Amino acid sequence: MRFHLGRTIRTIIVGLIGALYTFPTFWMITSSMKLEKDLVAMKIFPKTWSLDNYYKIIEQAKIGAWFSNSMFITGITTLGVIVIGLMAGYALGRLKFPGKNIMYAYIIAGMVIPGEGIMITVFLTMKDLGLGAKASLIILHVASAVAVMILSNYFKGIANEFEEAARIDGAGEIKILTHIMIPMAVPAITTVAIVHFSWIWNDFLWPLIFATSDKAYTLPVGLSTLINNSDLRFGPVMAGSTLSVIPVVVMFLLFQRYFMRGIAGATLK
Amino acid sequence: MELNLSSKKKQWVFAYAMLLPYVVVYTIVKIYPFFYSLVLTFFKWDIIQDPVFIGFKNYAKLLTDEKFWMSMRNILHFTALTAVPAILLGLITALIISSDIRGKGIWRVIFFLPYIFSVSVVSLLWLLMYGPKYGLFNMLFVKMGLPPVEWLTTVNMAFFSVSIATLWWGLGFNFLIYLAALQQIPKDFYEAASIDGARWYHRIWYLTIPLLKRTTLTVAILQLIASLKSFGQIYLITGKGAPGGKSKVILHYIYEKGFLELKMGYAQTAAFIFFLMVFAVSLIQLKISQSVEDK
Numbered sequence: 064m065r066f067h068l069g070r071t072i073r074t075i076i077v078g079l080i081g082a083l084y085t086f087p088t089f090w091m092i093t094s095s096m097k098l099e100k101d102l103v104a105m106k107i108f109p110k111t112w113s114l115d116n117y118y119k120i121i122e123q124a125k126i127g128a129w130f131s132n133s134m135f136i137t138g139i140t141t142l143g144v145i146v147i148g149l150m151a152g153y154a155l156g157r158l159k160f161p162g163k164n165i166m167y168a169y170i171i172a173g174m175v176i177p178g179e180g181i182m183i184t185v186f187l188t189m190k191d192l193g194l195g196a197k198a199s200l201i202i203l204h205v206a207s208a209v210a211v212m213i214l215s216n217y218f219k220g221i222a223n224e225f226e227e228a229a230r231i232d233g234a235g236e237i238k239i240l241t242h243i244m245i246p247m248a249v250p251a252i253t254t255v256a257i258v259h260f261s262w263i264w265n266d267f268l269w270p271l272i273f274a275t276s277d278k279a280y281t282l283p284v285g286l287s288t289l290i291n292n293s294d295l296r297f298g299p300v301m302a303g304s305t306l307s308v309i310p311v312v313v314m315f316l317l318f319q320r321y322f323m324r325g326i327a328g329a330t331l332k
Numbered sequence: 333m334e335l336n337l338s339s340k341k342k343q344w345v346f347a348y349a350m351l352l353p354y355v356v357v358y359t360i361v362k363i364y365p366f367f368y369s370l371v372l373t374f375f376k377w378d379i380i381q382d383p384v385f386i387g388f389k390n391y392a393k394l395l396t397d398e399k400f401w402m403s404m405r406n407i408l409h410f411t412a413l414t415a416v417p418a419i420l421l422g423l424i425t426a427l428i429i430s431s432d433i434r435g436k437g438i439w440r441v442i443f444f445l446p447y448i449f450s451v452s453v454v455s456l457l458w459l460l461m462y463g464p465k466y467g468l469f470n471m472l473f474v475k476m477g478l479p480p481v482e483w484l485t486t487v488n489m490a491f492f493s494v495s496i497a498t499l500w501w502g503l504g505f506n507f508l509i510y511l512a513a514l515q516q517i518p519k520d521f522y523e524a525a526s527i528d529g530a531r532w533y534h535r536i537w538y539l540t541i542p543l544l545k546r547t548t549l550t551v552a553i554l555q556l557i558a559s560l561k562s563f564g565q566i567y568l569i570t571g572k573g574a575p576g577g578k579s580k581v582i583l584h585y586i587y588e589k590g591f592l593e594l595k596m597g598y599a600q601t602a603a604f605i606f607f608l609m610v611f612a613v614s615l616i617q618l619k620i621s622q623s624v625e626d627k
Contacts, residue, residue: 290571
């Protein structure tokens with residue numbers, strides 16, 4: 064009995080801290096649905112729940128364009144991260160070939176070069192290649208060392224029997240990859256996809272560097288310009304913020320386990 | 333099963349073909365810009381006219397550039413404010429959530445959630461809290477009869493306020509890594525300790541924390557790198573470095589010199605110094621992860 068009481072008290076204390084911790088998020092969502100007078104009166108809950116702020120932000124800012132830019136860039140990049148990472152991860156994790164250690168070292172070396180430390184020349188390189196903002200942002204993130212590490216470790220862990228059985232049946236390299244390895248790696252692929260989707264969706268510095276006009280902004284850059292916009296009140300701005308977090312939050316809630324495994328796996332292995 | 337020579341050769345070709353896309357893209361976006369940046373630090377270039385070779389002049393100028401040193405001091409100041417609390421809070425939260433409480437899954441979501449918000453959302457949210465007159469905090473303060481606080485008007489206060497927002501935003505990452513590490517500690521360790529009559533704080537201090545040493549090392553280095561790279565939230569919450577540009581951090585300085593003032597060589601020289609700083613920390617990380625693998 065004493066044991067149970069302690070557990071309940073602990074849960075209540077954690078609940079209080081959790082409520083405080085969630086408050087900013089809660090405030091963002093409720094503010095986005097408050098009318099101006101409820102905002103000024105600092106009502107905890109809106110007196111009348113309204114979607115006016117959402118109409119206003121869609122009308123007055125280019126939220127639609129920013130959203131589709133973000134979707135396009137994030138979607139294509141994530142897809143690229145998976146395809147390129149899968150290929151490299153499979154080669155490093157599973158195949159035997161001369162020069163493997165050198166290739167491995169070459170790829171690892173990039174992990175100690177922070178992109179921010181070379182941002183000027185990265186920008187100039189993309190410009191020299193004649194790439195536009197969107198193409199640059201995609202190319203920039205498509206080769207992910209984290210993806211290669213997660214996937215090559217996963218492939219390393221797959222037992223040899225499956226591959227050997229397929230070889231005896233006369234399967235070639237490509238068939239082994241597409242028919243045996245990739246289906247078995249779906250959990251790792253999901254992890255890579257979700258973690259990268261959220262990273263790229265939220266990226267700020269690179270889209271800021273490549274941002275040319277307000278039509279080309281991604282959501283984070285677009286939203287950041289609303290800070291200095293005196294025509295827009297907090298309500299619509301919070302509506303924009305809420306809209307911008309929906310895709311990642313939904314994905315996180317649906318694939319929580321993979322997400323957390325990805326974050327932990329990328330660092331601890 | 334040993335492969336025969338011709339299928340071995342096939343596998344070599346296949347392996348390199350598989351590595352090709354990664355290596356090509358990676359060479360274009362990382363390795364080439366890296367060497368390019370070394371060269372660029374010896375040039376003066378505004379993108380429009382031809383670059384001019386100026387030897388070590390960028391470096392010499394940078395050494396006496398008061399604004400550069402201010403931005404370096406600022407990032408070290410901000411790192412000192414955020415790094416240790418971020419590690420400690422991550423550990424404490426993970427210890428609490430992994431203790432015997434109800435609804436672990438819900439708490440995990442709650443404490444992790446802000447991590448998946450973009451820096452713009454986080455900044456907008458906290459500006460709503462820190463607003464001088466209509467901010468949530470000051471309205472609450474005034475209601476309770478307390479004087480309103482100037483959250484963002486001095487550099488010290490601004491860094492303090494932005495640190496709070498940053499901790500709220502980033503806590504989830506360290507928390508999650510610690511949580512994963514805690515789950516890997518076998519239950520028998522604790523059972524043996526509880527039979528010996530150890531109290532919970534003894535258990536944490538003498539058992540859990542030493543067992544988490546490797547994790548703490550990883551978390552500390554990742555946190556240090558992340559803190560040194562802080563830019564967006566400081567830039568946005570202080571309104572591009574207010575008051576008077578005094579809260580600008582190094583990445584802000586580089587961004588401004590490069591993309592607003594178009595001093596490509598000079599900006600890249602500053603970026604190179606930043607690179608060296610982060611590189612030093614990354615090397616320690618690589619060394620540690622290798623020494624762990626050896627064991």
